Amino acid sequence: MKLRSLLFVPGDRPERFPKAAASGADALILDLEDSVALEKKPEARIAIAEWLAGERQVPCFVRVNPLDGVETLADLAAVIELKPDGIVLPKAEGAAPVRALIELAGGNCPPVLPIASETAAAIFELSSYREVSEHLAGLTWGAEDLPAAIGAATSRNPDGSYTAPYETVRSLVLFAGHAAGVAAIETVYPDIANTEGLAAYIARGQRDGFTGMMAIHPNQVAAINAGFTPSEAQVAHAKAVVAAFAESPGAGALKLDGKMIDQPHLKQARALLARAGG
Numbered sequence: 001m002k003l004r005s006l007l008f009v010p011g012d013r014p015e016r017f018p019k020a021a022a023s024g025a026d027a028l029i030l031d032l033e034d035s036v037a038l039e040k041k042p043e044a045r046i047a048i049a050e051w052l053a054g055e056r057q058v059p060c061f062v063r064v065n066p067l068d069g070v071e072t073l074a075d076l077a078a079v080i081e082l083k084p085d086g087i088v089l090p091k092a093e094g095a096a097p098v099r100a101l102i103e104l105a106g107g108n109c110p111p112v113l114p115i116a117s118e119t120a121a122a123i124f125e126l127s128s129y130r131e132v133s134e135h136l137a138g139l140t141w142g143a144e145d146l147p148a149a150i151g152a153a154t155s156r157n158p159d160g161s162y163t164a165p166y167e168t169v170r171s172l173v174l175f176a177g178h179a180a181g182v183a184a185i186e187t188v189y190p191d192i193a194n195t196e197g198l199a200a201y202i203a204r205g206q207r208d209g210f211t212g213m214m215a216i217h218p219n220q221v222a223a224i225n226a227g228f229t230p231s232e233a234q235v236a237h238a239k240a241v242v243a244a245f246a247e248s249p250g251a252g253a254l255k256l257d258g259k260m261i262d263q264p265h266l267k268q269a270r271a272l273l274a275r276a277g278g
Contacts, residue, residue, distance in 0.1 A: 001026075001027070001059055001085065001086075001111075001137065002026045003026050003027060003137065003138055003183050003185065003211070003212045004026050004211070004212040004213070004224060004225050004228040004229065005024070005025045005026050005027075005212060005213060005214075005215055005220075005221050005224040005225050005228070006025065006026065006027045006028070006029050006061065006113075006185065006212065006213075006214045006215065007020050007023055007025035007027070007028050007029065007214075007215045007216075007217075007218065007220075007221055008028075008029045008031055008035065008063075008188070008214065008215065008216050009028055009029065009030055009031060010031050010035040010036055010044070011030050011031050011032045011035070011036050011041075011044030011045070011047060011048045011062075012035075012036050012037075012040040012041075012043055012044040012047060013047075014047035014048075014050070014051065017030070017047075017051050019218060020218060021057050021058050022057075023218035023221045024221050024222060024225060025058060025215065025218075025221045025225075026058070026059070026212070026225070027058060027059040027060065027061055027085065027086070028058055028059070028060045028061065029061045029062075029063050029088055029214070030048045030051065030052075030060055030061065030062050030063070030084075031044075031062075031063045032044055032045065032048065032062060032063055032064055032065060032071070032075050033063050033064065033065050033066070033090050034090075041065075041071060041074075041075075042074075045074065045075065045078035045079070046078070048062060048078065048079055049078050049079055049082055052079060052082035052083070052084055053082055056085075059085035059086070060084055060085055061084060061085060061086035061087065061088050061113060061137075062075070062079050062084045062086075062087055062088065063087075063088035063089075063090060064076065064087060064088070064089065064090075064101075065090070066089075066090050066091040067089070067091075067097050067100055067101065067104075068091065072101075072104060073104060076104055076105050080105050080106070080108055080109070081108075083110065084110055085110060085111075086110050086111045086112065086113055086137045087101065087105075087109060087110055087111075087112050087113070088112075088113045088114075088115065089101055089112055089113070089114045089115065090115045090118060090142075090145075091115065091118045091119055091122070091145065092114035092115055092116050092118075092122060093119060093121050093122045093125050094116075094122070094125025094126070094128035094129065095125070095128040095129060095131040095132045096125075096128070097114070098112050098114060098129075098132045098135055098136070099132060102135060109135070110137075111135065111136060111137035112132075112135055112136055112137060113136070113137045113138050113139070113140060113185070114129070114136070114139060114140070115140055115141065115142050116129070116139050116140065116141055116173050116176065117141035117142060117143075117146055117169045117170075117172075117173050118142055118145035118146055118149065119145070119146065119149050120146070120149060120150055122146075123169060123172065126172050126173060126175075126176035127176060127179065129176055129177075129179075129180040129182075130179055130180045130181075133180040133181050133182055136180060136182045137182070137183065138177060138182045138183030138184065138185045138211075138212070139173060139176055139177035139180060139182055139183070139184055139185065140173070140177075140184075140185035140186070140187060140214060141169060141170060141173040141187050142187050142188075143155040143156070143162060143166050143169075143170075143187055146166070146169065147166070152165075160191065160197065170187075171208075174208060174209055174210060178209065183211045183212055184209060184210050184211055184212075185210065185211070185212045185213060185214060186201075186202075186205035186210040186212070186213040186214070187213075187214060188213075188214045188215065188216045189201045189202075189213075189215075189216075189220065190216065192216065192217045192219065192220065195223070198220060198223055199223060199227070202223060202224055202227035202228070203227060205227075205228075206227050206228055210228075211228065211275060212224075212228050213227075213228065228275075229275075229276070230272050230273075230275055230276040234272060234276075235272070235273065235276050237269070238268075238269035238270075238272045238273050238276075239269075239273065240256060240257075241256060241261055241265055241266055241268075241269035242266065242269050242270060242273070244256050244261065245266050
């Protein structure tokens with residue numbers, strides 16, 4: 001499943017589902033957690049179930065409520081038999097909650113996308129996702145719940161960049177995703193009107209090794225898809241690297257376009273071509 005862009009849609013706003021599906025997002029995240037008030041969760045479950053029962057034009061994940069609450073069983077009961085393409089698990093704290101979610105789903109659980117950074121304890125469980133990698137669709141993070149959980153004023157500097165503790169968390173989740181061999185998904189960019197800021201945020205995520213990003217508005221999707229799709233120049237260079245090593249299979253290092261390349265460059269090239277579908 002290609003996961004460059006994952007677009008959040010509040011579960012109690014079914015009138016938005018068709019527009020979201022037509023946005024070009026690689027997947028939708030139909031939300032039953034933060035964007036839905038407690039009293040509206042029952043109607044949100046019904047709306048999501050009706051949507052999942054129809055003909056799906058785009059993969060649909062469902063963000064259930066955290067396992068530490070009382071809503072998760074009702075969420076799963078409403079949607080699991082309709083075979084969503086994935087479950088987003090908020091406030092995840094490593095492999096154990098993933099296993100618990102699978103058990104709650106009765107062994108019928110689709111791939112899980114944990115939001116792996118929303119509590120202090122979660123940070124110390126990041127390495128454990130390798131134990132359940134076969135059950136994961138990817139790994140992502142968030143910058144809003146954690147400061148609230150520890151009593152911090154904010155996760156951001158005045159210019160919108162992350163403060164040092166949250167930069168650290170971002171990096172740890174990035175490496176945890178790659179260590180588990182799954183997609184590392186960048187968190188949302190909340191300033192919807194700031195297109196220049198979004199472009200810079202996407203470029204930074206792609207540069208650092210994230211393979212996709214979550215979105216909170218359909219207008220963000222095209223930029224995210226473009227930013228996490230390898231360019232023609234990148235694909236051409238990757239093919240040249242692969243071809244160079246194919247022509248010299250015993251070589252540990254080669255010269256290409258006047259620069260030295262070695263096995264890490266070959267691995268990087270193959271990964272890029274896999275993302276590009278070639």
